[in-house]
Amino acid sequence: MIKHAHHGFDLDKPGKDSWRHREAGAMQVLMLSNDRWVLMHELRGAPEPTLDEQLRLLEPCDLVLIEGYKAAAVPKIEIHRPSHGKPPLCHPGLLQEPMNPDMLSFDEAYEKLLGFVRPVREVEEVDTLFAAGRVLAVDQHSTIDQPPMDNSGMDGYALRAVDVPVAGTRLPVSQRIPAGSVGHELAPGTAARIFTGAPLPPGADTVVMQELCEHAGDEVVVNTVPRAGEAVRRMGEDVARGARVLPAGLLGASRSPSSRPAPSW
DSSP: OEEOOSSOOOSSOTTSHHHHHHHTTOSEEEEEOSSOEEEEEOOTTOOOOOHHHHHTTSOOOSOOOEESOTTSSSOOOOOOOGGGOOOOSOOTTTOSSOOOOSOOOHHHHHHHHHHTOOOOOOOOOOOGGGOTTOBOOSOEEOSSOBSSSOEESSSEEEEOGGGOOSTTEEEEEEEEEOTTOOOOOOOTTOEEEEOTTOBOOTTOOEEEEGGGEEEETTEEEEOSOOOTTTTEEOTTSSBOTTOEEEOTTOBOOOOOGGGSOOOOO
16 A cells, blocks of 8 residues: 655654664664564655655555545545535546546445455465465464473573472582583482573473572582473474464565665655
C-alpha cells in the first residue's frame, strides 16, 4: 500500500539517536526490529518521488492500494460516506481518465478488489533462500530435537540434587565440561564444573548456577538446596522431533533490507 500524506509526519521520536542523526544531516536512516523495518529518506527540498518510482520500491505483488493521488491515471475506487455531508469526488473533470460516475457500495468495492486476486493452485519446490513471498503448501515438521540433548542452561555445577540435602554441602569436583565437550558419567556424591550449553553428564539431574557456589580447591561449596531439573534445558524442550514448526498457508518472510535495491531518488 502507498499512502500520500498532505501534511508533515515523522515516524521517529525526537531525542532518539536515529532522530538526532537525521537532524545532523543524515539523508537516510534504516530502523529495524524483530517485527518490522523502515527506511527513512530525507528529501530536504528535493521533489517527491513519482508514483512509478515509489512502486519500484515495493516488493513484487499482485495489487497495490494507493491512498491519495486522485489525479493520477490509475484505476480508482471511491468509498463515499453521505453522513460526512460532502459530495463524491468522482466526476470526469477531476480525473485524467474518465470513469463510471456511478458510485460503488462498500460491498461492491470489496468484491471488485477480490476480483483482482488470483489464487495459486500450483505447488513448486524451491530452496528456502528463494521462498520469500511464497505461501507454504504443506506443513513443515522438525526432523531433530532442539536442544538435541539435555544441557546446562547456565554456567555452574552439575550434580545430583539428592547429594545436596542442606546449604553449605561440599562436593568434590570430578570433571570439567565446557560447551562443545561431552563429559563422562557423574559419580554419586560429586559435581562437575559445567558451562552454558554443555551436555548434562549421565547421572546428573541439576545445575546450580556458579553465583550460588564457592570454589574451594578441588571441591565446591553449594550454598543452596537445589531442586531436581533446575537450570537444565531438556532435549526437545524448544522443538521436539516430529513437531510442526511451520503451518501450511504461511507466507514466507520478505527479503532482508540488505537485499533491497537502493532508491534512485
